[in-house]
Amino acid sequence: MAVDTPHPVKSHDWLMIEFVALYFGAPLAIALFLPPQEMFAALFLFSVVGLVLLWRTGGFRWRNLVHGRRIPWYEVAGIAVATLVSGALIMWLARPEGLFAILRTRPDFLLLIWALYPILSALPQELIFRPLFFHRYGALLPSGKGAIAINAAVFSFAHLMYWSWVVAVMTFVGGWIFGRAYLRHGFPAAWLLHAVAGNILFAVGMGYYFYSGNVVRPF
Numbered sequence: 310m311a312v313d314t315p316h317p318v319k320s321h322d323w324l325m326i327e328f329v330a331l332y333f334g335a336p337l338a339i340a341l342f343l344p345p346q347e348m349f350a351a352l353f354l355f356s357v358v359g360l361v362l363l364w365r366t367g368g369f370r371w372r373n374l375v376h377g378r379r380i381p382w383y384e385v386a387g388i389a390v391a392t393l394v395s396g397a398l399i400m401w402l403a404r405p406e407g408l409f410a411i412l413r414t415r416p417d418f419l420l421l422i423w424a425l426y427p428i429l430s431a432l433p434q435e436l437i438f439r440p441l442f443f444h445r446y447g448a449l450l451p452s453g454k455g456a457i458a459i460n461a462a463v464f465s466f467a468h469l470m471y472w473s474w475v476v477a478v479m480t481f482v483g484g485w486i487f488g489r490a491y492l493r494h495g496f497p498a499a500w501l502l503h504a505v506a507g508n509i510l511f512a513v514g515m516g517y518y519f520y521s522g523n524v525v526r527p528f
Contacts, residue, residue: 332467337466385498410514472527
């Protein structure tokens with residue numbers, strides 16, 4: 310494997326320490342100790358650290374994220390429909406007054422979210438939880454579905470700061486889908502699936518569960 314940075318991947322033990330600190334220690338610290346209004350600043354720092362680690366990983370080339378990749382449009386359509394149905398059902402059962410609230414009352418703001426979410430949220434998350442996860446820490450992972458399951462688990466755990474079982478379940482399912490898409494089709498597919506799912510969740514009103522101002526810690 311060619312090394313394209315002067316900082317090759319370190320020892321197995323060091324990688325394990327890094328992995329635990331990044332994917333478990335940081336989300337746990339954010340969830341337990343940071344005031345809700347500072348969570349997004351912490352997440353930004355988390356993303357920057359992850360991107361630096363990705364850049365310093367031996368054998369990684371940014372162009373490989375897009376070179377020779379294809380978009381599985383049937384999967385994009387599938388996640389769009391599934392997210393719309395499941396999100397609307399959850400809102401109808403849990404917060405019927407919020408169902409499609411932003412679409413009904415602030416369609417202009419929804420369009421702004423749709424424009425910014427894929428770039429400012431879905432893109433950095435996908436870089437940290439897919440290329441960094443599978444490329445830098447691949448030697449620590451089992452093969453096949455085991456690696457995807459761990460990926461989904463750490464993606465869900467990263468959302469612990471919301472203290473919501475709804476968020477935990479949806480991000481685990483989403484993490485599984487995005488991780489599988491990354492391994493099968495490449496980075497653009499995972500990013501697009503994440504962006505589409507997130508934008509639809511906001512449209513049906515589920516942004517309520519992903520808003521730091523609504524966070525209530527259980528302690």
